[in-house]
Amino acid sequence: MVNEEVLRIVAEAGMRLSAEAAQMLDKMDDATSVVRKLAEGEKDEFIITAGLLHKYAERERPAEETKIPLPVEVYRSPDFKPEAAEHESDLLIESASEVVADTPRPGTLDNFVEYFNDRFRRTRSILHSRPGENSIQSIASVMGMVKGSKARVAGIVNGKHITKNGNLLIDIEDDTGPAKVLVTNRDSNHALFADANCLVLDEVVGFDCSVSAPFLFANTLLWPDVPIRNPKMSERDLSIAFLSDVHVASRHFLEPQFKSMLQWLNGDGKTPREREMAGRIKYLVMSGDLVDGIGIYPSQERELVVKDIYEQYRLFGKFMEDVPDYIEIVLAPGNHDAVRRAEPQPAFSEDIQKEINGPSRGNMHFTTSPSTMMIEGLRVISYHGTSLDSMIASMPGMSYSQPEKPMTELLKRRNLSPIYGENPIVPEKKDFMVIGEVPDILVMGHIHKNGYTNYHGTSVINAGTWQDRTDFQRQQGHMPSPCIMPIFNTRYARLDLVNFREGT
Ligand SMILES: [Fe+2]
Structure with a gap:
């Protein structure tokens, strides 16, 4: 009011x-x-x-003094004996080499067809493994079956409508043709109707159905999904810390808290438990928006304390110099970073890498968004999370305050960005957003709100932000959760949170 x-x-x-x-x-x-x-x-x-x-x-808005962050003065506590320093790293980044060109692939019809065919084929092969009476058949062959036949089909969702009788009509299509799948709104069908109501455009989904041309009556909806399994654990007792959306150079970047975090990584924790926790961190994975960037939205320059993009990354690199050298740092871009906006986003160009990694430390790794990596034998998918906006807008029950919910929906669909066109995607030959191998950890950022859950054995983590609430977020009523760092122990599949917002 x-x-x-x-x-x-x-x-x-x-x-x-x-x-x-x-x-x-x-x-x-x-x-x-x-x-x-x-x-x-x-x-x-x-x-x-x-x-x-x-x-x-x-x-x-008051004219705040534009205070440029100063180089960090971080020291290693003399009695800090980090366990992680005693171990060689076990890190393999798998997808970095695949998206190398920062040149857009033209959006010709052929390229789009190739892109969607790849999405369809790979997702259908995941659906093939779902148990059931019938295996997946082509839509053309199913539409020719006699009335009452039972069949399983898979297709890309092209449309979703409520009929005048209150039923749901889903338009799907495979490489043999289209079909109209009817989901009735009977009481006995409540769960199926609710599931079908959550379908989003362009996702690949399966149905067990009864044939009644020109319709298929849905009996079961099949998402490709991830199998239910126990969380995977490593042999070594080491940890991965996650950061995202640091937004260095924004006037809302929470520099003192970020420095406290760096100091904490160097053994400055208040309790022996905190120091032990810090000492086990062997990996630091950052899921984009390292800096605030330039020209991301109108009049952004008013929000910046450093307006030169190279200077922004140089400053970010200065902060990274204070991460202990036995920690492997993995850096991926987000929508504020200086790579192409369209996804998949390639790794930072060499000149940006030079700004960040001035002294050229061997512990810094640049990768794509999304990116898959094996850490201590665990499969980790890092993606900035730009598609979360469209998932939250398209599905009932989603909000910016619980990022783990739309993240789980992405896992269920085995695609990091199912809705085509809401956030720009390059129609590559391969849909890099398909979640092929099942991840043990799925980490994102983008919406500046921490969130966690375990879905079918996959740890779902949103790493939050290090930027304070912006005016835009205030206008939108969005409350971020800055300066909370999730730390995942790979030996026990345990997640700890360290809050640097309080007491600083
Ligand atoms: Fe961000």
């Missing part, structure tokens, strides 16, 4: 609030002063629109 003082100012000015502007005001801390200035400055306006409000909200 907009506060009464705001309503009074608006009424006295003879103005009205648009519904969108009212929603924005409801979430603004300084709504009263913004509206007062607006009412004084826009005497000819009758309606306060969201655009007008945004203009004044920008002007009202």
